Amino acid sequence: MRLSKRGEYGLRAMIALAEPAEKSGAPQMMQIKEIALREQISAKFLEQILLALKNAGLLHSKMGVGGGYYLARPAKEITLGQIFRVLDGPVAPIKCVSQMAYEPCGCPDEETCGLRLAMGDVRNAIADILDNTSLADVTKRQSAVRKKLGVK
Amino acid sequence: MRLSKRGEYGLRAMIALAEPAEKSGAPQMMQIKEIALREQISAKFLEQILLALKNAGLLHSKMGVGGGYYLARPAKEITLGQIFRVLDGPVAPIKCVSQMAYEPCGCPDEETCGLRLAMGDVRNAIADILDNTSLADVTKRQSAVRKKLGVK
DNA sequence: CTAAAAGCATACTAGTACTATAGACTTTAT
DNA sequence: ATAAAGTCTATAGTACTAGTATGCTTTTAG
Numbered sequence: 001m002r003l004s005k006r007g008e009y010g011l012r013a014m015i016a017l018a019e020p021a022e023k024s025g026a027p028q029m030m031q032i033k034e035i036a037l038r039e040q041i042s043a044k045f046l047e048q049i050l051l052a053l054k055n056a057g058l059l060h061s062k063m064g065v066g067g068g069y070y071l072a073r074p075a076k077e078i079t080l081g082q083i084f085r086v087l088d089g090p091v092a093p094i095k096c097v098s099q100m101a102y103e104p105c106g107c108p109d110e111e112t113c114g115l116r117l118a119m120g121d122v123r124n125a126i127a128d129i130l131d132n133t134s135l136a137d138v139t140k141r142q143s144a145v146r147k148k149l150g151v152k
Numbered sequence: 153m154r155l156s157k158r159g160e161y162g163l164r165a166m167i168a169l170a171e172p173a174e175k176s177g178a179p180q181m182m183q184i185k186e187i188a189l190r191e192q193i194s195a196k197f198l199e200q201i202l203l204a205l206k207n208a209g210l211l212h213s214k215m216g217v218g219g220g221y222y223l224a225r226p227a228k229e230i231t232l233g234q235i236f237r238v239l240d241g242p243v244a245p246i247k248c249v250s251q252m253a254y255e256p257c258g259c260p261d262e263e264t265c266g267l268r269l270a271m272g273d274v275r276n277a278i279a280d281i282l283d284n285t286s287l288a289d290v291t292k293r294q295s296a297v298r299k300k301l302g303v304k
Numbered sequence: 305c306t307a308a309a310a311g312c313a314t315a316c317t318a319g320t321a322c323t324a325t326a327g328a329c330t331t332t333a334t
Numbered sequence: 335a336t337a338a339a340g341t342c343t344a345t346a347g348t349a350c351t352a353g354t355a356t357g358c359t360t361t362t363a364g
Contacts, residue, residue, distance in 0.1 A: 001153060001154070001155065001236075001240060001242075001243055001244075001245060001278065002153070002244075002245055002246070003153065003245040003246050003271065004320095004321070004322090005321070005322065006321075006322080008246060008257075008267070011267050012259070012267055015266050015267060031339095031340075032340085032341080033340095038260075039259070042322085042323065042324085044323075044324065044325085045322065045323060045324090047341080047342085048343095050341095051341080051342070051343085054341095061340090061341065061342095062331085062340090062341090063329085063330045063331050063332090063339090063340060063341050063342085064330060064331025064332045064333095064338090064339065064340060064341080065331065065332045065333060065338065065339045065340070066331090066332070066333090066339080066340085067330090067331075067332085067339075067340050067341070068340080068341095069341090080270060084153075088153060090153075091153055092153075092154075093153060093154055093155040094154070094155050094160060105160075107164070107191070108190075111297065111301060112294050112297045112298050112301070113294075114167050114290035114291060114293060114294040115160070115163050115164055115167060115290070117290070117293055117294070117297070118232060118281070118282075118285055118290060118293075119155065121281050121285075122278055122281050122282070125277040125278065125280075125281060126153065126274055126277065126278065128277075129270070129273050129274050129277060130270075130274070133270055133273075138266035138267070138269070138270060139266060141266060141269055141270075142264050142265075142266040142269070145263065145264045145269070146264050149263060149264070156351090156352070156353095157352070157353065158352075158353085183308095183309070183310090184309085184310075185309090194353080194354065194355085196354070196355065196356085197352095197353065197354060197355090199310080199311085199312095200312095202310090203310085203311070203312080206310095206311095213309095213310060213311090214309085214310080214361095214362085215308095215309065215310045215311075215360070215361040215362060216307095216308070216309055216310075216360090216361045216362025216363060217307070217308045217309060217361090217362055217363045217364075218308080218309080218362080218363065219308080219309050219310060219361085219362075219363095220309080220310085221310085
């Protein structure tokens with residue numbers, strides 16, 4: 001039940017991109033190196049990840065001197081679920097309860113399969129959180145915690 | 153975010169063992185072959201899985217002719233979470249929010265890490281379901297669905 | 305004693321995850 | 335026009351995991 005490094009790094013990077021964007025209001029551009037350094041990620045690995053997010057339409061980029069990546073849409077309109085699915089595929093723990101990649105799981109009767117019923121609940125619980133949490137929600141929560149802890 | 157085959161098969165087998173136990177009241181003994189055949193699992197692979205569950209104290213076994221496996225405790229007292237953790241390890245999607253296998257995730261400040269906060273929610277949602285669903289709950293739900301669909 | 309069953313170790317294969325390397329292409333500043 | 339800064343693309347390698355398979359040992363009922 002684990003998030004891959006790919007998924008982890010991608011989510012971290014997107015959050016990093018959303019953070020200054022929240023403050024300034026405008027989409028903030030950052031370079032791969034910059035993000036990699038801040039989040040302690042191999043720059044080359046991150047490059048691949050950001051590219052995938054770009055091809056999925058969640059990021060835009062600017063080439064050349066002074067270039068970099070920036071969010072394709074306001075942070076409020078990008079959910080963790082969207083990012084997750086691009087990088088780690090379906091949310092469902094087992095294919096027979098997947099919305100986006102259904103496949104029969106081989107049990108004799110799917111309708112009455114107890115495991116399927118339980119895993120369906122799990123899928124829904126995960127999707128509920130991921131699909132209803134936007135990057136803006138995350139950064140908002142971050143700064144709320146920061147405030148609570150005082151300073152920093 | 154996927155359940156491994158190991159986990160899937162193990163859960164299926166435990167449910168299979170719980171099913172007749174529910175009806176008869178007594179712990180029901182089944183052989184590896186029997187379960188493997190019914191659930192379409194490689195018997196040798198299943199052997200390893202059941203052994204792990206036995207070593208974890210969730211199953212008991214009897215060797216020799218007429219032997220087999222049976223639940224170590226009543227189905228009501230075995231949760232999906234217990235089984236899952238034996239076979240697939242911690243529930244948490246990322247180590248820094250794991251209860252049973254915490255490890256720092258490398259973010260500069262864990263307290264205010266947005267990803268960590270969100271993944272903490274996910275972990276709790278999953279654990280809530282898995283730890284509050286017993287094998288008895290599963291078989292009960294199965295037969296309820298069966299009844300609803302009429303017959304079979 | 306023998307056959308049926310679990311127990312145990314190991315080894316093989318295929319896939320995936322992560323990282324690393326190398327270079328091509330694109331834009332911008334000068 | 336050129337060089338620098340940056341993205342884009344492909345490939346390769348290493349290590350780990352999943353799943354399967356093989357073979358032998360131990361226990362027990364009859």
